Amino acid sequence: MSEDHHLENEEEKLPSAIPPYQLLDLTTTGPKSWAAGIPAVAASLSDLIVNKTVLRGGKALFKMNQFNGFDCPSCGWPDPDDDRSPIAEYCENGAKALAEEATTKKVTADFFAKNSIYDLAKLNDYEIGHFGRLTEPMYLPKGGTHYQPIGWDEAFQKIAGHLNALESPDEAAFYTSGRLSNEASFVYQLFVREFGTNNFPDCSNMCHETSGFAMWPTLGVGKGTVKLHDFYDTDVIVIVGQNPGTNSPRMMSALEKGRKNGAKVIAINPLPEAGLMHFRNPQEISGVLGNGGQLADLYLPVKINGDMALIKAIEWLLLDFEKKSPGKIIDHAFIQNKTGGYQAFAEHLAGYDFDELVAHTGVAGDAIYQAAEMMAAKKRIIICWGMGLTQQPNGVDILREIINLLLLKGSIGKPGTGVCPVRGHSNVQGNRTMLINNNPTQAQLDKLQEVFGFDPPRREGYDVVNSIKAMHEGKLKVFFSMGGNFLSATPDTIYTARGIRKLRLTVSISTKLNRSHLVHGEEAIILPTLARSDRDVVNGALQHISTENAMGVVEWSRGMLTPVSDQLMNETRIVCNLAKATLAGRSVIDWNRYADSYDAVRDDIEKCIAGFEDYNVRVVQKGGFYLPNPARDGHFKSEYGDKAAFTVATLPGDTLAAHEYLMATTRTHDQFNTTIYGLDDRYRGIHNERRVIFMNENDIKKAGWKAGDKVDLFNYDDGVERIAPLFIIVSYPIPERNTVTYFPETNVLVSINNVVKESNMPASKHVKIRIRPHDPRIYERIETARLRTNI
The missing domain is CATH 3.40.50.740 (Rossmann fold)
Incomplete structure (x- = not known):
């Protein structure tokens, strides 16, 4: 090999570890209200x-x-x-x-x-x-x-x-x-x-280590407890922190079939994703020539990490409904025969005030009441989740709270019921x-x-x-x-x-x-x-x-x-x-x-x-063939023996300093994990660009910015300045003080120590950032830091 194929000195620049800081030619068309179709x-x-x-x-x-x-x-x-x-x-x-x-x-x-x-x-x-x-x-x-x-x-x-x-x-x-x-x-x-x-x-x-840590101690399995046909014959399907239109599009066919058979669908997510709202099935005439079908009957725009409070608020209401209609809401026989720890769970939940819980969610109390009403008289409930929950610092606790909700209703281990962590990669x-x-x-x-x-x-x-x-x-x-x-x-x-x-x-x-x-x-x-x-x-x-x-x-x-x-x-x-x-x-x-x-x-x-x-x-x-899954068949293991376990967890103490925002990373519709298929995210109305930050319109105005402005993003966890420069602000219907960006471009902002309790997963859906107007001199600052640390 010739000499010019080797580094001449130790100070020569090294290959970049992150995508180049360059903007393409962003155009926005506004978010779509439906997914799939032609x-x-x-x-x-x-x-x-x-x-x-x-x-x-x-x-x-x-x-x-x-x-x-x-x-x-x-x-x-x-x-x-x-x-x-x-x-x-x-x-x-x-x-x-x-x-x-x-x-x-x-x-x-x-x-x-x-x-x-x-x-x-x-x-x-x-x-x-x-x-x-x-x-x-x-x-x-x-x-x-x-x-x-x-x-x-x-x-x-x-x-x-x-x-x-x-x-x-x-x-x-x-x-x-x-x-x-x-x-x-x-x-x-x-x-x-x-x-x-x-x-x-x-x-x-x-991705889903958090799911296993939540389920093994409470149910005795580390996998989901549903089969595909359970979606076709159930009463309520809840989708939390997951975007099926992009992450698992074939899931929409299952949701569509469930809705046609009478199921109600509740979508819980900071962003109103097209794949949660409407589905135009390209294999059916109605999806090709018509408007397709509605998917979500109710959408709850929860703020980032407000999920724990939201689930607790629904549980609180269900227990309140039970007081007014004894024996009609809660599955007492299931709780008595199949679970342990209920009393401690119920006493803990009673210590909350409903309005206090609502304040932590970012969702209107009336909408949460509607969700609880949709579940109140139903026993066949499936709850699905994705990395919107598993990558929260308290993700294990959130998932265990979801399991609490299902145990309360007797909705695990029976046809048409159970937990469904929506896995990413194929095997x-x-x-x-x-x-x-x-x-x-x-x-x-x-x-x-x-x-x-x-x-x-x-x-x-x-x-x-x-x-x-x-x-x-x-x-x-x-x-x-x-x-x-x-x-x-x-x-x-x-x-x-x-x-x-x-x-x-x-x-x-x-x-x-x-x-x-x-x-x-x-x-x-x-x-x-x-x-x-x-x-x-x-x-x-x-x-x-x-x-x-x-x-x-x-x-x-x-x-x-x-x-x-x-x-x-x-x-x-x-x-x-x-x-x-x-x-x-x-x-x-x-x-x-x-x-x-x-x-x-x-x-x-x-x-x-x-x-x-x-x-x-x-x-x-x-x-x-199906592998054995005892919990799917109603056989559980926990500290209570052959029973499922209720658990107790407190609300997270999220606080944001002045001018701080919570950022969650996500992927575009033209992307699978780190594989970039294209440069569009057509369901969110983003075309030919990836360096964007979705922000609430009120936040943009309060900061004196406007959509289209160029900004730099900073994280200061562990006393370290992390910088992701040159992003374009996009106005989007997202809760205030919440932002969303694409990975891997903003993985640079996620501290190695920002992890999920117990599962030790990166908490990439819960990153505290500061946003400042783009300064062209920021590149010199980044390069100086890079050379100083030999990275």
Whole structure:
């Protein structure tokens, strides 16, 4: 490699860890009042054109989410158990995800030779992600400025050399994204535990870890307790802190069907999202030619972190209704026979004044009264939530309060009832089932020891937040990412980047280029892998994988596209080859057996994890199979034995200083997690721009600003100044003193110490910020701080 491919001195600027500070050409059209319809179909097709895969990708769309096809690589919303649409059993975002997988554009060794890491980092995340599919393993030597090709065997040997040179296995961490299959997840955790660590930072640590922490002690399960058909036959569906129109569009079909069957829908969210209001189903004539159908019967515009007070206010009213109509509102038999802790809960709730609770919500008392009336005489209630709750600092308490409400009504463990955490990535739930967990139970580890004969590590490993801190403390030397875009997904971007740059080696298993490839350790390796839609042929045999959806169904998935390169390797085989290189003669596991046949992996999953009996037989049956879920069937576990637990939690003590606002991060409709499909957010009326901040019109006027003004955003948690410069104010119907911005652009403002109590998740929906008029000199201030801290 030539000299100009290496850093000439230590003061040369490093690649940017965050998207560039640049504005595009914002136009606003105002928020839409409905979602889907013909525009969703058009957007799906346009992405096929952008990715140059109209025929190839279009053909694959007909196989996505079909019984004999492949699982959508996007969200984890379940497919119907019975008949599925032969035309479009997918949503707009699923089509966009497939278009990026099926693209014919390629990122080759020549591309990396022509483009330095520093130059690539000047681009925005949309541009970085749209170069195409990675085609061969790439290596960045210490001091290098360009990735260069490396053979698979040499790559495995380099990684193994770094791992085996560590003083302790705990000096390595192994990240997992939600796109992994069950088979890859299982062999991944098996390799890492035989290597000797439980350091499993996982995407769950940033999205729904809070849900598990809330449900395990109260219900005895860490997953939702509903099936898809429960939405079709229920009385009330409550959606809190979740935007189905963007995050899980196929959920709207289930809500539509439930409403047609008589269910009422209550939407609780700071923003009036189009996907909560009206739905134009593109598979029905009324959705194509007409106005579609209303979804939410009642919308409650709760302020950020006002959810706890809102749920308590509804409970307060239900208990008050019960006093006036004894035996008609509360399910006393269920409470007596199936729960514990009710008396303490009721006494605590009685200590509140209804008007006091209302004042904490930002919602009119009459509207809350209406919500309580809608639930009062009903027993079949489903409550859904998303990251609007799980990423609050008191998120665990909020979710337990939701469970209190359902227990009060006897609305868990029966048809048409239950909790429904709406999971994000398609197999994030399956990863956890496959033991991707930094803190597994002793029983799970005992089973691994019984089946395989090695003693797995027993100490708790690092989650995401603690992994980042461990990088800074020098406790981590190697970071291995199985999918995902770790840097852009995590909080406190500059702090995280500084930690990553202290590592000796970073390894990324990826399908496309992302910013995490540009901010790396002393050495870096990119290993290209097959996508969900790609054909996976091993020793001449076409393989299939399996995934678990958000409602506990395990189903097979078999890709059908010819891979864009013959150098791509499935994640399962990557792990097996790395295990052979790293563990060599000291392993007790036959990694060749797993690499040659995923049936063999499933045979051993069956031995280790309950509910997978006859795995290879049942998974290929039409629709797959449900995993056991005791709480769904009315069997609970808690400190009260075989009963569910009421809990007691107080209201949060939120206070804002003068000129402070609460900020929540969110994603656009043209985005899935950190993957940017486009630069529009058409449901919110934002076009060709991402650096915007949604504010209440009164707040804008009080500060002397106007819509369209340019501002800089600041956070001062921990006594550290964090800056996100150059944002455009957009007036929006949002509670006063509340603001919303897009991630990853504002992840830089989320302190590494701003976390959810108990679950240790980043509290990205609860960030205190200050807003000041944009000052062009702010860039010098940022650059000075960056150089001073070597980030």
